[in-house]
Amino acid sequence: MIDSLEAARALSEIEDVTRRVRQSQIYRLASLLMILWGALVFAGNLVTYLTPFYAEKAWLSVYVLGIGGSVLLGALEKARSGVRSFDLRALLAFVMFFAFGFFVETIGHFGPREMGAFWPVYFMLFYGLAGLWFGIAFTVFGLCVTALTLIGYLYVGVAFPLWMAVVNGVGLILGGLWMRRS
Numbered sequence: 001m002i003d004s005l006e007a008a009r010a011l012s013e014i015e016d017v018t019r020r021v022r023q024s025q026i027y028r029l030a031s032l033l034m035i036l037w038g039a040l041v042f043a044g045n046l047v048t049y050l051t052p053f054y055a056e057k058a059w060l061s062v063y064v065l066g067i068g069g070s071v072l073l074g075a076l077e078k079a080r081s082g083v084r085s086f087d088l089r090a091l092l093a094f095v096m097f098f099a100f101g102f103f104v105e106t107i108g109h110f111g112p113r114e115m116g117a118f119w120p121v122y123f124m125l126f127y128g129l130a131g132l133w134f135g136i137a138f139t140v141f142g143l144c145v146t147a148l149t150l151i152g153y154l155y156v157g158v159a160f161p162l163w164m165a166v167v168n169g170v171g172l173i174l175g176g177l178w179m180r181r182s
Contacts, residue, residue, distance in 0.1 A: 026134050027179045029077050034176030036069045041120075042169025048116070049161035055112065067094050097126070116160055117153040120168045121146050141175045 002010070040062045047058035071091060101122055110118055124142035131139025145168060152163040 025077075027137070029073065030130075030134070030138070031176040031179035032073050032077075033070055034172045034179065036073065037066050038169050038172025038174075038176060040066050040069075040169075041172060042165045045116075045161045045165035045169055048112070049159070049165070052112070063098060067091075067098075070094065113153070113160060116164055117149055120149045120164065124149070137179060141171075145171050145175075
């Protein structure tokens with residue numbers, strides 16, 4: 001027989017293991033998404049720097065491929081683990097997220113440089129907020145990329161898209177690889 005104190009400890013340990021497993025599943029999917037988006041963002045910034053004429057088409061491609069890839073990765077993760085991690089609500093959240101961003105971009109009359117800073121900072125706001133629920137790694141990552149984006153916006157000249165390719169694109173890839181280890 002176990003007493004109530006031992007039972008409470010056992011339940012607490014089970015709850016702790018469950019929480020850690022759920023967090024590792026979240027980090028696994030988040031790391032895959034970060035690597036996907038990092039590669040796409042890197043390519044978008046590279047096209048913006050090398051051939052600004054095609055920047056608008058490049059970024060539209062980044063968004064379409066990123067959302068499509070995110071849905072696919074979510075479905076694959078569900079098939080692998082049996083845990084639903086990306087559903088219609090998540091897709092609608094993506095659509096609302098982008099719709100609001102495009103709305104702000106339109107009323108803000110942003111130039112290319114301002115858009116190059118707005119979108120990463122806007123994305124990182126949600127990484128920071130995610131950290132409040134899913135672990136401090138998201139918040140740290142979001143704050144670092146935001147700070148580096150603002151430094152680049154203020155102090156890096158015409159090479160700003162290259163700066164963002166590294167800070168945001170490579171940063172997402174490295175952040176995704178780091179989360180795989182967490």
